[in-house]
Amino acid sequence: MITKNINKDKIGFQKWIAAFGVILFIGKIIAWKLTDSDAVFSDAMESIVNVISAFMGLYSLHLASKPKDEDHPYGHGKVEFVTSGIEGALIAIAGIMIIYEGINSLVTGKTLSELDWGITIIAATAIINYILGYISIKKGERENSLVLISSGKHLQSDTVTTLGVVISLIIVYFTKIYWIDSVVALIFGFYIIFVGYKIVRKSLRGIMDEQDPELLNNIIDLLEKNRHTEWIDIHNMKIQQFGSSLHIDAHITLPYYYSLREAHKEMEQAILLLANNTKRTVEFNFHMDDCKTISCPVCQIMDCPVRKQPFVKRVEWTAENVTRVEKHTIE
Secondary structure, three states, X not given: OHHHHHHHHHHHXXXXXXXXXXXXXXXXXXXXXXXXXXXXXXXXXXXXXXXXXXXXXHHHHHHHOOOOOOOOOOOOOOHHHHHHHHHHHHHHHHHHHHHHHHHHHHHHOOOOOOHHHHHHHHHXXXXXXXXXXXXXXHHHHHHOOHHHXXXXXXXXXXXXXXXXXXXXXXXXHHHOOOOHHHHHHHHXXXXXXXXXXXXXXXXXXXXOOOOOHHHHHHHHHHHHHOOOOOOOEEEEEEEEEEOOEEEEEEEEEEOOOOOHHHHHHHHHHHHHHHHHOOOOOEEEEEEEEEOOHHHHHHOOXXXXXXXXXXXXXXXXXXXXXXXXXXXXXOO
């Protein structure tokens, strides 16, 4: 029930982003018509990307909130990586458009008009964009939503380029040197392409199930600090991200002489430790392994009735040994 409410909240917030995107786009079109500025036109064209991305993000959040079904046993959360990747590509395309328009302005030359109104309107859109972007990023970080984070970064990158347009318009307003706003537009066009690349890169990491080192280390650190003596080792751990949800696979080595009930109870303690200390929705697939003779040197059960080798040392759990396929041994 908590997850469902969170998803509804994210979808509701994304609707506001989409609505503001349409309003700001209209405002920039008005400013372009008033000033006849190519830089303002480029900024307005980038806002089209904002609108498209906002509605794509809305769709992906709606799809990601759907429960698992027969065709999607892991749910629909990965769609967030796909839509974020497309959004990053659109951001990069917007940067290319800005560069093209800037070069075109430098080549053809153009005078501007109604700059005072243009500056006022564009500056207002920049402020609104930045505030929306900041709120979206913070909300996305709290709820582990790549869609909200990428939408927020997109809005803030739009703010940077919009400020560049405002600065160029102010300088042109006082100097009447009309090529200045084209040069500023070129600079921020390259910046936008870089932002788009970073978003695409992060999305591909999620689609390809690339390991998140920070997430992995946090989980292993939690297990290491709260490990039970009976947990001889945890190995072959894999973590997949599905939107804001996680799927954790791992093997836990337990004393082979434990009854099924005893072993299952210990495994559940490890799972509950992670579940109760993770803010995200987590699905677990833990496998119980029985201990072998090679486990004796690292096993801390000192009164073990079947020990075949003496205890040598406690092995600290790290990302390196917990993700290995093999049980822990003395190297």
